[in-house]
Each structure stands twice: as structure tokens, then as C-alpha cells.
Amino acid sequence: MSTEFLYFVEVLINGLMAGVMYSLVALGFVLIFKASGIFNFSQGVMALFAALTLAGIMEGQVPFAHIINSIFGTNIHHFGWHVPAVLAIILTVFVMIGFAWAVQRFVFRHLVGQEPIILFMATIGLAYFLEGLGDIMWGSDIKTLALGLPQGGARWLEDATAGLGGDDFYGFFIDKLDMVATVVAAVLVTALILFSQYTKHGRAMRAVADDHQAALSVGISLNFIWILVWSLAGFVALVAGIMWGAKSGVQFSLSLIALKALPVLMLGGFTSIPGAIVGGLIIGMGEKVFEYMIGPMVGGATENWFAYVLALLFLVFRPQGLFGERIIERV
Amino acid sequence: MKMKNLAAVAVAATLGAAPVMADLVIPDLSYRTGPYAAGGTPFSDGYQDYFNMLNARDGGIGGEAVRVLECETGYNTEKGVECYEATKGEGALIYQPLSTGITYQLIPKATADGIPIHTMGYGRTSAANGEVFNWTFNYPANYWDAASVMVNYLLDENEGSLEGKNIALLFHNSAYGKEPIRTLETLAEKHGFTFTQLAVDHPGQEQKSQWLRIRRERPDYILMWGWGVMNQVAIQEAVNIGYPMDQFIGNWWSGAEHDVTPAGAGADGYLSLNMNRIGDLPVFEDIKTLVHDAGNTAGDGSNFGNVLYTRGMYAAMLGAEAIAKAQEIHGVADVTAAMVRDGMEALDITDARMEELGMAGVGPAFSVSCQDHGGSGLGIVQQWNASEGKFVALTDYIAPDDSVTLPLIMEDSAAFAAENNIEPGCL
Numbered sequence A: 001m002s003t004e005f006l007y008f009v010e011v012l013i014n015g016l017m018a019g020v021m022y023s024l025v026a027l028g029f030v031l032i033f034k035a036s037g038i039f040n041f042s043q044g045v046m047a048l049f050a051a052l053t054l055a056g057i058m059e060g061q062v063p064f065a066h067i068i069n070s071i072f073g074t075n076i077h078h079f080g081w082h083v084p085a086v087l088a089i090i091l092t093v094f095v096m097i098g099f100a101w102a103v104q105r106f107v108f109r110h111l112v113g114q115e116p117i118i119l120f121m122a123t124i125g126l127a128y129f130l131e132g133l134g135d136i137m138w139g140s141d142i143k144t145l146a147l148g149l150p151q152g153g154a155r156w157l158e159d160a161t162a163g164l165g166g167d168d169f170y171g172f173f174i175d176k177l178d179m180v181a182t183v184v185a186a187v188l189v190t191a192l193i194l195f196s197q198y199t200k201h202g203r204a205m206r207a208v209a210d211d212h213q214a215a216l217s218v219g220i221s222l223n224f225i226w227i228l229v230w231s232l233a234g235f236v237a238l239v240a241g242i243m244w245g246a247k248s249g250v251q252f253s254l255s256l257i258a259l260k261a262l263p264v265l266m267l268g269g270f271t272s273i274p275g276a277i278v279g280g281l282i283i284g285m286g287e288k289v290f291e292y293m294i295g296p297m298v299g300g301a302t303e304n305w306f307a308y309v310l311a312l313l314f315l316v317f318r319p320q321g322l323f324g325e326r327i328i329e330r331v
Numbered sequence B: 001m002k003m004k005n006l007a008a009v010a011v012a013a014t015l016g017a018a019p020v021m022a023d024l025v026i027p028d029l030s031y032r033t034g035p036y037a038a039g040g041t042p043f044s045d046g047y048q049d050y051f052n053m054l055n056a057r058d059g060g061i062g063g064e065a066v067r068v069l070e071c072e073t074g075y076n077t078e079k080g081v082e083c084y085e086a087t088k089g090e091g092a093l094i095y096q097p098l099s100t101g102i103t104y105q106l107i108p109k110a111t112a113d114g115i116p117i118h119t120m121g122y123g124r125t126s127a128a129n130g131e132v133f134n135w136t137f138n139y140p141a142n143y144w145d146a147a148s149v150m151v152n153y154l155l156d157e158n159e160g161s162l163e164g165k166n167i168a169l170l171f172h173n174s175a176y177g178k179e180p181i182r183t184l185e186t187l188a189e190k191h192g193f194t195f196t197q198l199a200v201d202h203p204g205q206e207q208k209s210q211w212l213r214i215r216r217e218r219p220d221y222i223l224m225w226g227w228g229v230m231n232q233v234a235i236q237e238a239v240n241i242g243y244p245m246d247q248f249i250g251n252w253w254s255g256a257e258h259d260v261t262p263a264g265a266g267a268d269g270y271l272s273l274n275m276n277r278i279g280d281l282p283v284f285e286d287i288k289t290l291v292h293d294a295g296n297t298a299g300d301g302s303n304f305g306n307v308l309y310t311r312g313m314y315a316a317m318l319g320a321e322a323i324a325k326a327q328e329i330h331g332v333a334d335v336t337a338a339m340v341r342d343g344m345e346a347l348d349i350t351d352a353r354m355e356e357l358g359m360a361g362v363g364p365a366f367s368v369s370c371q372d373h374g375g376s377g378l379g380i381v382q383q384w385n386a387s388e389g390k391f392v393a394l395t396d397y398i399a400p401d402d403s404v405t406l407p408l409i410m411e412d413s414a415a416f417a418a419e420n421n422i423e424p425g426c427l
Helices: A003-036 A043-059 A065-072 A085-106 A116-138 A155-164 A176-198 A200-210 A212-217 A222-248 A252-268 A273-293 A303-317 B002-021 B037-058 B077-088 B100-113 B143-157 B181-191 B208-217 B229-241 B257-267 B282-292 B307-330 B337-345 B351-356 B402-419
Strands: B024-030 B066-072 B166-172 B194-200 B221-225 B248-250 B271-274 B380-385 B390-393
Touching: A003 A043, A003 A176, A003 A200, A003 A222, A003 A252, A003 A273, A003 B208, A043 A085, A043 A116, A043 A222, A043 A252, A085 A222, A116 A252, A176 A200, A176 A222, A176 A273, A200 A212, A200 A222, A212 A222, A222 A252, A222 B229, A252 A273, A252 A303, A273 A303, A273 B208, B024 B037, B024 B077, B037 B066, B037 B282, B037 B307, B066 B077, B077 B100, B143 B181, B143 B221, B143 B271, B143 B402, B166 B181, B166 B208, B181 B194, B181 B402, B194 B208, B208 B229, B221 B229, B229 B248, B229 B257, B271 B390, B307 B337
Parallel strands: B024 B066, B166 B194, B166 B221, B221 B248, B248 B271
Antiparallel strands: B271 B380, B380 B390
């Protein structure tokens, strides 16, 4: 096989893997939009906040240390212990559930029946609030997530495939972290689908997504379901935060990963969990192949804008996205 | 009665404010929030702690207390300009925006307002020509110096020849990241190496395509012009593909501790430039005793002595020395921004003076003139030691190739002067 072709395949595989990482972020958007019709602008910041909380708990950091020290003249920063990863993840999940409750109790409960644009604006406010809260609670320094996730190229794969091409082919490179992310995404999506299909609360969630009024009339608590959905989105945000944070350390630029999820949502649809995955795969693959083939001719750095061009192309022919619900207006 | 009370309060407030107005006002356009906070915070800590130390130890500069006005920019150009507008009326003497984007916006504004800007190792490179950029200073070094210092280091490593080598530039796809391209193109022509450009889009969280290309093409060396998350991801990706760390050199904005720590032990041996040395400087003792122990530190103290903290402190020292020089020239302690500009233009940083300040060797000795606002352009190469968790200086100060950088500076500044109807000359 020609070396060029093999490298093309390598780019393709890595594009798919990158797409999975984008899907992890997009999933949180889908969950909330599907159940409540809210486009949650703060999903990226939720990933950041969840990862900051996890890292802070693991390191035994004192939350709000800066404020405590300013008020009481103390100089405390750490409790002096380190929390094991599993326990820290569980505690972080509880924090995200608490956050979901607070969002519902103090924000969206007061906005029931408002226009979607008002709800969207509320999530913008929420994003900035959460970013500030994360900063005050845990500080703005970069934190390392010591979860023991494997990183680096899979050498066995490189060695096994090095002989496929000529001397200038070095074997397929696939990052082990991307492999883990793929497995995690698969498990997550399967679990979410099983939850929504086969559990009482899952079915209630789907009922709310279909018709709020009808769901209310059969005794489903909208309040509970929305807390549940925001909690699930918080959990998905934590998973996304862990995967992205493992690459770069946990830092405030993590909130910008939401920008990578938008074209995925445009393409896959805002209401479909499988759509978020397929959309991610198409965007990841498309942008990487374009950068590989056309990037060097136009000065590179094409990925950010090409993802949106690709999504727009799909949008023109299928406005609801590949897997989104068909928009039918009856007059 | 109420009106009387209000009037009394107003008078008291005015009287109370009067001595403050006589302070030496130094705005600190910092960024402690947002995606670039990890870089902005330590620099600001060092910048403010040094001035606080001068206040505590010497009563300020020349007997005048320094009042630092912190304004959060979030590394956002619009907010940076707002901060400038909000603080200039307070009697600002010198601006240090720590952002190339903000610098570009402030150059015409500060020139019109008559307030000097100091952009050490960033900003508009051709501002080194003081006859065109009367109010902007970028000593002790600029981006083109950095590019040239990197190439000179590589020349040393390769017995004086880079003929046939492939050197790639991994850069932030912004005005900042594109700054060294022209210099490196000229240097590639001069030394016969192949120059490859690899752009990374903001913020740089995803760089798989660039690193797959590096893995395919195997450049002999990679130079990096990154900032923020781009640095951490690039170093992690280099570790992932097994790229030799001692062939990967970041510029001085890609060489702080937080850039390498997320990659763990794999980052061991990573190289970067620095415009100032780091290490145990006697001045730290004063800062620790008079500022940190006194509970007057700008941050939480966790950045004390690290790469960017030291650079912020070094920037503050250069600012303080310029003010002292202005006081000496004009014979007054309460100097104006225009006087500080004169002080900056007459600045002479010697080894003896740095030693006297408790910062022996923190930077290269250099002097500034009307024609040269850029300083010596010298830089060191430092290497990350992962087991000890610190950067170690690998070389002494390396000089740039002025025969390449100076003509480029003259050409670019002449173009700027023509575009803006500036008649080059000294003030």
C-alpha cells in the first residue's frame, strides 16, 4: 500500500477519535435541549467547573480559600490530604447534582413559560456566573488530573503496522487517551439510551421531551425531571472535562470546548443522542481530512472554520440536522 | 443640615484624596480570569509585589509612594482598551499591557495621550525604532530577536551550519504567533534550512492535525510561538508522538512551569527561551519579608519566584528604574508620564546596578536611546528538569543576528511611519 494512502487512513482514524471527544461535549447540550427546549450555553463551562471541582477535591484544596484568607487573615490553601480518584469523582457528581438543583430552584423555576430566547439568555448568564464561581472556589491556576488515564501513542499498533508501507511510513499513530474516550463515549451513550428506554424516570424524561403539558397531566413532576436532566448533563460535562482536562490540564480554556460541539449539534441535530455521536464523527473526520489535504495549500489552521462550513452545508439540506426531529408547523 | 454634612464629607474626601494624587500611578492591566489567567496571574503578582516592596522598603521611588491600579482585561483587547481609558486619567505613568493585541490598540492612543508603553518581549516588534515609535518601548528584547536567538542557538548546536535542516514553526494563528515568520524566512534563506509553518487556531486545545504532520515529516527542530492552553497541549502532543524534547524550543511565552507540568515526566528536557534568568535572587528575601510576610502580596503567594513571577518583577524593576531616571533628569520626585518617557529613553541597566538591586544577572545589561527602544535583544535557552520541577539555564545570554533583524525593523517601522504620516525623529 502506498505511504500516502496509509497516512490518509491514519488521519481518518484520528479524525474519528477527535470527533468522539467533540461528541462528549455535544451530548450534554442534547440532553438538556431534548428535555426542556433550552439551548444550554453554559455546557462548556459546566465541563470546566466539573473538572475544576474534581481536581480541587483530589488535591485536597480548600474551596474559597482566597476569600476565607482575606476575611479571617488566615493562610490556608489545602486540607493536607489527597482524595482517591473514585471518591473524588463521586463527590464531584454530588456537587453537579447540587448545581442542577440550584439551577432549577433559583433560575429556571422562575422562567417557566418564557420564550426560548429568554431561557437561552439565562444560560449565558449562568455560564459567566459558573466561570466566576469556579475561579473563586478553586483558583485560576492549571491543575493536573492524576487519574492514571493512559496517554501517548499505542506503540504496539505502531510496531504492528509499520511494515504496511515504505520506509517513510512509521505505523499508525493513535493516542491511547482517544481510545479510552471512545470506549467511555460508547458506554455513556449505551447507558443513556438504556436509561431513557427502560427506566421509569427515563420514560418520564422522554414524555417531558415530547410534550410538557401531557406529561404534567399524567402526574410527572417537571421540576424533578429537569433536575434529573441537568444532573445527567452535569455528569456528561464531568466526563468531557476529564477527557479534555487530561490532555491539557484543567484550565479555564476548557470552557471553549463548547465551540467544538456547536457544529456537531448543527449536523447531528439538537435532540438526538446518536446524532451527537454521528455528528461528532463526521465533523472530526471532515475537518482532519480537509486540514490534511487542503490545509497546507492555504496556510493551515482550517479546522475551526471548516467544521462550521461542513455543518452549514448539512443545515442547508436538512435544517433539523441528520437525526433531529422533523420540524412540522401546522396552521 | 444634611447638605452641610454632605459638603463636609466631600471636602474631607477631597483633602484625603489629595496626597494620593501625588503618588506615582502605575496601572497593571492584568488578567487573573479567563483562558489565559494561568500566565497573567504570576506576571501580575511579580509586577505588583515588587512595587509593594519598594513602598515598604524605600517609601516608593525617590520618596514618592507607588500606587498600583489593577484592572482586569481577561486578555481581551476591548477590555484592555477600556482599562486604559479608565486608568489614564488617574495620572498613569507607564503601561505594561502583557498582550500583543492590546498593545496594537494602545500604541496610537498612548502616543496621542503622551503616556509611554513598555512591552517587554511582546507587542509590535518594529517599535524598537524609537524615532518612529516615540512612546513605545520593547526592551530588553522582541519577537524577532527571539527568533534569531533560537536560530543562533541551533547554529551552535550544529557546528555553525543548518544547511539542509528542516525547522518547523508551530504558531498561534494570530498577530502574535505570526510575528516571527518574516524573520525566520529571512534566516532560512541565509542559513539554508527548510522552514515549515504550522498554524494552530485559537485557543489551541486541539492540535492533532499539526502533530500528525510533524510525525510524518519529522522536522529536525520545532520552534513554538504559543500562549495559554496551546503550550500545554503542544508539549503533551510532542510527548505522545515521542518527539525529542531537546529539539523542541518554545519562545519566552512558551516556557513557564505551568506549560510543562501537565505533561509530567515526559516533558523532561523541553527547551525554551527566556529574556531573564530565574533562581534565588537576593531581592526575593526583601519581597518575602516586606510583602508576603506582611500579608500584602498581590496573589496567594503560590507563584513566588517562578518564571513568569520573576519576569513580572523584572518588568516592574525596569519601570521603577525608568521612573528613578526620570526623577534624576528632571530633578523632581513627582514625575509626569512625559518625564517617565524621558527616563525610559535614557535608561542604562548595568550589571553593577542589577547587583545593587539584588537581581544580579536577572537580565542582560543594556541601554536605551532615542533611536533604539529595543534593548540588547539577548536571550538564554533554559531546559525543563521534570524531576526537580524547575527550569535550568542551559546557556548564557545569546545575541540575535542584528544584521537580519535591524533591516526588518527599519523597513517595517518606515512603512508604519508612511501609513500614519509620522515624521521620524527624537522628541
